[in-house]
Amino acid sequence: MQLIFYTQTTPEEYHLAGEEFPFPHLQSCLHPDCRVPVVPSPHGFYTRNAINTSFSGRILIRRYYCKHCGHTFSYLPSFCLPFFQYTTEVIFAGLLGHFFNMLPFLRALILSLHWQRQHMQFYRRRFKANLKRIQLVLRQLIPGVELPEPDYIKNDIKTGAQKVLSIVISGFDTIQAFSTRFFAQCNISFMAPCKLF
Numbered sequence: 001m002q003l004i005f006y007t008q009t010t011p012e013e014y015h016l017a018g019e020e021f022p023f024p025h026l027q028s029c030l031h032p033d034c035r036v037p038v039v040p041s042p043h044g045f046y047t048r049n050a051i052n053t054s055f056s057g058r059i060l061i062r063r064y065y066c067k068h069c070g071h072t073f074s075y076l077p078s079f080c081l082p083f084f085q086y087t088t089e090v091i092f093a094g095l096l097g098h099f100f101n102m103l104p105f106l107r108a109l110i111l112s113l114h115w116q117r118q119h120m121q122f123y124r125r126r127f128k129a130n131l132k133r134i135q136l137v138l139r140q141l142i143p144g145v146e147l148p149e150p151d152y153i154k155n156d157i158k159t160g161a162q163k164v165l166s167i168v169i170s171g172f173d174t175i176q177a178f179s180t181r182f183f184a185q186c187n188i189s190f191m192a193p194c195k196l197f
C-alpha cells in the first residue's frame, strides 16, 4: 500500500538526496488495518517517475515492513500522488487553469509538460467525478466549512468545482498539505478513482 508524508522538499532536491533523504522515522505501523505501535523496519526502496515543469526523473520510494501484521507499505513524498507520474502541484495547477479559464497559463503549463489533450481531459474528469467525495472530506478537515449544495454541483459542475478549488486554496497552506491531510483522512488520494471509496 502507498501512503503519503508531508514534505516541502522539491522533487529535484529529493532526487539528489537519494537514500540520504531524511525519511520519516515511524513509531507505529501506518497500515490502516494495523496501526499497532511497533516500529516498522525500513524495507528497501523502489523507483518511480516524478515530473513537474522543472524536473523529470526517477525518484526513490522508501518501503517499510511491519513485523506485527506482516504488511509492507511505501511512503510517497507529498509532491507525488499514488499512480500519477506528474506531481501534485502541476495536476492541481492544471485543474485551476481549466476550471478558472486561465487559458494562457494553462496553455503554457501544457506546453512545458508536453501534455496531450488526453492528460487534462483525464484530470478534469477525475476531479469532477470526485467532487462529492472531496466535499465530504473537506467537511471533516475544516469544521464549519461552507460547501456548495449537492444540487448546485449537479446543475453547474464547473462553478461547483471552482468553489471546491477555492476552499482548498484558502483552507490549506499548500496543495501538498491538502493532499497529505486528505490521504490521512481516507487512505486514498483526492485523485483516486471514486469506485474505491
Ligand SMILES: [Zn+2]
Pocket (backbone or CB within 6 Å): 029, 030, 031, 034, 035, 036, 066, 067, 068, 069, 070, 071
Ligand atoms: Zn502493521
